[in-house]
Amino acid sequence: MAALTVAVTSDKTARVSGSGNEDIELSAADEKALFRAIEDFAKTEATETGESVEVSVSGFGATKQLTVTPDGYVAVAGPPTGPIAPVAVPAPARPVQEPVSVRAAEFAPPSAPLRIQAQERQSVLVAPVTVPGAEEPARMGIRGRLNAVLNLRLAPKPESAEVRQRAAAAKIAGHIPGFSIVTVANPKGGVGKTPLSIALNETIAKHRGAGSSVCVDFAEVGGTLPGRVSIPPREGQDVDALVAADAAAQGNLSPVALSRHLARQPGGDDIVAGSSGAGGVGFSYHDAEAIGRIMSAHREILIADTPGNATLSGGWQWATANAHALIVPVPMRHDTAEPGHKMLTDLAATYGPEILARTIVVITDGPGDDPKVETSAVDAFDKLHVHKVARMPYEPKFASGGRIAGSQLLPATTTALSVLAAMVVDLIAQPTH
Template identity: 55%
Template sequence: MSTLAIEITSERTALVSGAGDEKVELSAENGQSIHAVIAQFSRQHSADAGSPVEVTVQEAGRSRQLTVAPDGKVAQSLPTGPIPAPADTPQPRPDHPVEEPVTMAVTPLDDSPPAGGVDTHARPARVARTPTSTSVLAAPEIPVGSQEPARTGLRGRLNTILNLRIVPKPESAEMRQRAAIASITGPLPGFSIVTIANPKGGVGKTPLAVGLNAIIAEHRGAATTVCVDVADVGGSLADRVSIPPRDGHDVLSLIAAEAAEPGSIRPSALSQYLTRQPGGDDIVAGNNGAHGSSLGYDDTHAAAQILSQHREILIADTGNNRLADSWQWATSRANVLLVPVPLRRDAAAAAHRMLLDLTATAGPAMMARTIVVITDGPGDAPMVEIDAVDAFLDAGVHSVARMPFEPLFASGERISPSKLRRSTTEALTVVAATVIDLIAHAAD
């Protein structure tokens, strides 16, 4: 099987190695994206070769492996041998062993888990280690042209005190955060739904929804994302956000207004039903029971249809009732499924059963768009983590990330993103980047 190594050097250009003796420069023109140009080039190369081609795409320190067949079909894959790299790409140092190859995994903050950082577990099921392969779990290199001085850590302090312009180390947490932010701000194919679900109560669904909504809005801009409480009755989203919604700012009122006058919910009218938070993120409160009915399947779909005209991402904060119609809609329509799991055996078991049931209904593709988020908290049983992570990865989930303990999440009080611990914000940024990457590359 022939191989291609493609490095995206800018929004419009890419450099190809392996297509001949010399490198080939690709250029996106006439409104095309560079990803479309890469796909077209890879398909043509495979057709000319008459055999599948293994393609490694490097972008902003991240790598993806694809297999392109002569008939034009593209599938994500693991490399069958060493991944070719451009000659000017820094290679892993001998004292940093290369990790097991992983497709579309979250990047951890360090080779050894830092205090309060993100520790990511991800691997394909039953794949032997390949010491000569490059892993996306390794620290990403400094993207081409990214020479901004360090702002955190020892180098950041030296820059501030001595007015220097020292750049961060390629393997530093700051560079990984920059890569994550770059992913969050990247293009999306269209309106997407991110569902946060675990049928066990008290596992942190709503805090994760609030935090993720705030992080995406911070980096993509205000009015790009909206978090909706889709619990059938009595969700807690309105009780956890910084600015509580006023009466009438809820999902059923939004649906009723559109039903009474179709097409009336224009941008100027949308603010009557959304509640803007300090960071520019919006929320729609759930059904408080005053309407005398639960939120149904058609109700949830109607709300999403309205919001899809005004926002890029809808984050669905689900309830605990797996039989509720709104829960069924949110999980079946999810482009990405986020599953928070505390280190308690009951919470892990409930999430695992939920995922197995969803897979039985929707097929294995459900696992490929699922991210499990292990959350720290009081009363954790650390011995549960190994069993839980193994069970989720063996089931085929996309990746398993880890969140540090956040007192504000656990307190039950209103969540102000500016008061979150730095480690929590960093972890949420990595999770948000993984969500955006999963959405963006689903159409590849």
């Protein structure tokens, strides 16, 4: 049986201990409403836990014992039958120092490596906890329900998912200096590049507004992107048709004409399918450059979903050479960590170590993964001096091979995606050095 201790501190306020890791303050208009608030809080706790709750209410020199059952029945009781749960004091959050970031040069071909000033990087395996607007009342979890039912103004817990989402949302919606390219790459196939590209695209559009972000399949011949999005692209909504339409418009494609070649998703994000490879011609460096030019006139962010085993293709080379942010998904397996590490080593050798300053490595969970790989993988990427190393929890929708809708993802995944999108926007928002 759960137990709560309530200390009435005035005729309008009370402090509740024994629920979660910290005390909760209740307030009401008068003494009668305060005791109703205490009873309602206990009823909610009993409903949430599925067991009766013993409540000890003390104040004004008297103590009252109540028992509240999961069905909402309240009865006067004797002394509590078990010890009151101790209140754990959370350790103070360790401050996270934000690194100085850089922005890549626009559309530099592989023959002209990007040369920008190197920066100090940071390895992070946790979400940020400093939140603008954290003092706003909670809208999620038990605190959000109490605020709604009892008209309270309980703030969310500092380490809660709601706090992290608020911090991330503020960054995602912030200013960026024009058009940016976010490339998701790992030469190993099956590491989750396409699901991550789709989900990141939707997350950015959710906070920056419909039509702000577009995800394009950069496979030499069409990849899996159309089969994973909520609304699959129709005929003509692919890179071949888009490049042809732009050429017919002499490089001056109108927004209306562009929209015909985009598959708008429920979250306001857009999708463009890959090349069909008709006539034996696939997606080339020139085509990728054309896509970048088209989107730079109509969108804020282009997310390039690159294929595996295609590092020599023109589209892959353009996307990695011109990435303002390079996202490298790495499941906890040696066969995926090593190719990702080698890819970054090769890119740094080709374009200079500055490309690592724009790289975010995302360690992901999945079936068959070996947690012991994580430590060695993080150490290896850290020694490369990548911008950040982040963490993505296991998401069944990603692993299923089916279509991905943001509304169907686990709450932990939604929070992690918001944090990742905030990292990306924070990175590309920095001025060029």
